[in-house]
Amino acid sequence: MTDPAVLIAEMGARARRAAITLARLGSERKSDGLRAAAAAIREDEAAILAANADDLARGAGLGAAMLDRLRLDPARLAAIVAAVETVAALDDPVGAEIDRRVRPNGLVLARVRVPIGVIGIVYESRPNVTVDAAALCVMSGNAAILRGGSEAGASSRALHAAFVRGLAAAGLPVDAVQLVPTADRAAVGAMLGAAGIIDLVVPRGGKGLVARVQAEARVPVLAHLDGINHVYVDRSADPAMAEAVVVDAKMRRTGVCGAMETLLVDSAYPASPALLGKLAAAGCALRGDAAAMTLAPGPMVPAGEEDWDTEYLDAVCSVAIVAGVEQAIAHISRHGSRHTDAIIAADERVAERFLAEVDSAIVLWNASTQFADGGEFGLGAEIGIATGRLHARGPVAVEGLTTYKWVGRGAGQVRG
Amino acid sequence: MTDPAVLIAEMGARARRAAITLARLGSERKSDGLRAAAAAIREDEAAILAANADDLARGAGLGAAMLDRLRLDPARLAAIVAAVETVAALDDPVGAEIDRRVRPNGLVLARVRVPIGVIGIVYESRPNVTVDAAALCVMSGNAAILRGGSEAGASSRALHAAFVRGLAAAGLPVDAVQLVPTADRAAVGAMLGAAGIIDLVVPRGGKGLVARVQAEARVPVLAHLDGINHVYVDRSADPAMAEAVVVDAKMRRTGVCGAMETLLVDSAYPASPALLGKLAAAGCALRGDAAAMTLAPGPMVPAGEEDWDTEYLDAVCSVAIVAGVEQAIAHISRHGSRHTDAIIAADERVAERFLAEVDSAIVLWNASTQFADGGEFGLGAEIGIATGRLHARGPVAVEGLTTYKWVGRGAGQVRG
Structure with a gap:
């Protein structure tokens, strides 16, 4: 088996290259890619439901609540596809100017929204997270590295395969959305330690998962542990x-x-x-x-x-x-x-x-x-709700998956 | 000696109470507090320079560059006082609405800037950081826990004493700015591990310090390691x-x-x-x-x-x-x-x-x-320059020391 740290470093290097490409794409190209991904999921309905049936059969011993979270049916799959189309229609925050100022020396300084880069998503048994998280990352110009729970392994692989086939058909890089190919729990540890490779980790799941991610992560985390x-x-x-x-x-x-x-x-x-x-x-x-x-x-x-x-x-x-x-x-x-x-x-x-x-x-x-929900707040979707104090709070959607850079335009100014 | 973790937890609890008070103060009260702090430093000039002379005498074996960073004189002290007055005149970001939207159900949702909370500053031998960092934190409504280098210990204590005497004279909480009272390096480790107690750590100093903070911190860090x-x-x-x-x-x-x-x-x-x-x-x-x-x-x-x-x-x-x-x-x-x-x-x-x-x-x-400087960017000052991707990038001043909350005003809306 590959060393998980090496695996994540390799996936991260591919993700970084894809992120550079995504960061330069206009809104229309990203929306088109997501619509193609939605179409590919629709085309693969039978294969995705069959994969989900495999997961359910393997998981027969799991509790009823877990099985319900794991289960896909045509209606749930249609909802997943609709969510991708909703994200594809969102306003693209990338490139927007947050502010602009002209300094006394004539230097024009603007702050411009840019994608964060490479986002890691660590989640459990809900297959829809594979698609929701991927769509939000792509629309905000970020590459995603997804690590889902092994219970939903076949479902996630089938959904991911369709999603990236759609991206590729629209000319977007397939490495924009990668699925960690191993159930080895050490891969999660490698993601959490991947400072400089993964820019942000978002855990989606129960309190045990979120607590582990918050305790171990060496990269920034957006999450909430409790909702008291x-x-x-x-x-x-x-x-x-x-x-x-x-x-x-x-x-x-x-x-x-x-x-x-x-x-x-x-x-x-x-x-x-x-x-x-x-x-x-x-x-x-x-x-x-x-x-x-x-x-x-x-x-x-x-x-x-x-x-x-x-x-x-x-x-x-x-x-x-x-x-x-x-x-x-x-x-x-x-x-x-x-x-x-x-x-x-x-x-x-x-x-x-x-x-x-x-x-x-x-x-x-x-x-x-x-x-308390990104959809209800008019954000179109959410990658999660954050209770930390830095970067983004409350429901986090495409804007929360961006950062900014300072862009200065001068005429030869020196500090002198 | 007190266990450093206990010391930081106690200081953190006092800082949190002060932060709650600061968060509710209007801009004028914070500006008045800073002007009073500036006046107190001016009053204490002789005592501060004497303390600095003690540091310089103790540090006779240090290198010339270090001694220059450590040295205060009337002109440098005047510059420190002027910087506090500049920060006191800055626009206060706290309370500003970032955006406002009315949902189809009539719920009015605004995002409002609020202070981050408790900021830890870890720095080396420049005595001015004690005052600069304290002023930026107070103006942005945050409490500060300062841990300066032992070489500048007497200078920092004298500057801190004057600063908080000024704050107190203006009715601001003295616990808004606390100086870690021990040269024990374990106190830095306790600050870096103080998740939930300190909301953000800003290291100010050489690459060795910044690298240690980035490697050890369990709390978010705003910093830059290199400027290549x-x-x-x-x-x-x-x-x-x-x-x-x-x-x-x-x-x-x-x-x-x-x-x-x-x-x-x-x-x-x-x-x-x-x-x-x-x-x-x-x-x-x-x-x-x-x-x-x-x-x-x-x-x-x-x-x-x-x-x-x-x-x-x-x-x-x-x-x-x-x-x-x-x-x-x-x-x-x-x-x-x-x-x-x-x-x-x-x-x-x-x-x-x-x-x-x-x-x-x-x-x-x-x-x-x-x-690349907060003053040159028109931010009035800077607590540092950040090269991370989350929260704030480039020169960080008062706005970068705030976060936001979602404030919703309704008329009995239920999700139903």
Whole structure:
């Protein structure tokens, strides 16, 4: 077997050459390449579904949730193809001027968006990540090195083969999107250590994967580990709005990173029992602090200290009663994961204080935390949601996959 | 002695509280704090110069260059004070909206600049870094943890004491700027490992320091290791302009990271001997490839393969003759350090190709590489120059010390 570090260095060198080509392509060429990739996936439908059936057969012992993530069918494949076409239609950030200034000596300085270069994607069993990540990288002018989970190996290979055949048909470099050809876990380690070869790693998957990537990486990482998201219901909140938003934030989908995990209710909010009743009636198990226990109209379990730091990703919610917005902000500062936090309030002054002082990637006033999503934000797609503080925060799409360079145009200026 | 990790965690916790306060201060409060810090340094002139005299006496065995970097005098101290006042007058990026969009459901989404949080600065013997870095961090709403070299220990302590006395007089938190109180090198390791405590580390100093920080850091780093900068003189260049820019790029100051280290000359450029003659006449030793050797009017040493990868930081220049812009770009791609590269050309098409294809933080047309400087770029100052690809590239000043958050304002929207 090839040394994983050598393998990644070789793939990285090919990716770098492809990235240089991609960086110089206009938007139309990249869009055309993606549309050709989408068409090739459509053509290969039978082969891709057969490969997926192989993965499912090999994975018969896996859990039901894992098998569901792994499964492709014609509708899911159509959604994958549609996502590529959506990305192909996005505005291309590359080449845009961020700003321009003329210095007193006449030097004209502009900052211009350029691709990052080579992006590594490390993911688990969802075959669609192969295609989503590849499309976002290509549209933003970056080369991608993809390392998917072995459970989805046949599906990923079939999708990748179609994708790059499409790119090639449109005259784009096939090395723009490469799939690591080994299930050896050391290949992930080699990617994480590939400083100077891979410019950015994006992990897509469960907390175990993200934690490993964050702990081991010697290259920059865009990721979020947790989504311990809060909704704070202020005394000034409209009860009907509070109930609708809280139920949506928790229950629309409980397994997404934007789901509410802790509800904070102002002690002066007059309709707490109804709010907690609505959440319970929607099927949510409640774990409350002492004050919440006295307000719940139905069953509620006492919350332990660990509940405030728990991402349930399930129909479970911790509930704390707080003495106003300041205590809510303090609770979020102590227990939150800086992902998405919301306030429901009619009082604008209170809401603006929350928006200013809660230090999360996304802060919302009178809207559900479940909007934490690149598509919902109008970005067309997302390669992930970042809770780090550098480069990009929140949903990351094509603009987040670019950087900038300074371009100066002079007439012979010397510093002299 | 305190465990360095515990020390940094304690300093980090105080810095975080100060950062939260700073993040909420308006521009005027931060500017006032910096003006008060500048005034306090001015008041303490005698004490600061006495502390510096102690450092110089202790460092009597150090080299002349190191002693010069360490030395303060009334003029240098006045320059330090003036730099703080310049930073105090900068536009405050915090709170600015980067963009705003209204979603079809009515949700109004804005991206708003916010401070990064806690910045660690690791530097060597220049006492002015204590003050420059502190001022840039405070103006951008960040708390700073400073770790200077032990050679400048007394000077840094005296400058820091004055700075925070000024901050406190203006009502800013003294923990906004903290100086690591130990010369123990393990404190640097603790800063580099302080993920979640320190949000960003900026090393300021020689290549050894930067390389150590880049190799060990578990937190993001903004830095440049090398400035292997090129000037390419195209066949279309005006000879008088080429000569003026090349001599300035190499010889204005040879020890700065923006100095030219390699001159690339188009084989079709008609005035090569005169160009090389001007550089030699300015006092620069030349090391050329075989073609350059035949063109040099005076002494030239043959360049070895390592010369193309060498940052001389001295009155030495490697010279290669290339067959046009494409070969120049290829040479820079292979040997450059992605810092600053320039083309001298009258042909706009050639120049624009160079600007587009050279993948460096700063690319210049008809201007000296010595402009690679935050002040020259109109940023008012710089905390450093970054050659990494994420977050910020080139000179980094107050805007580069901020990040953004997404702020959404709704009317009860649910995802449903």
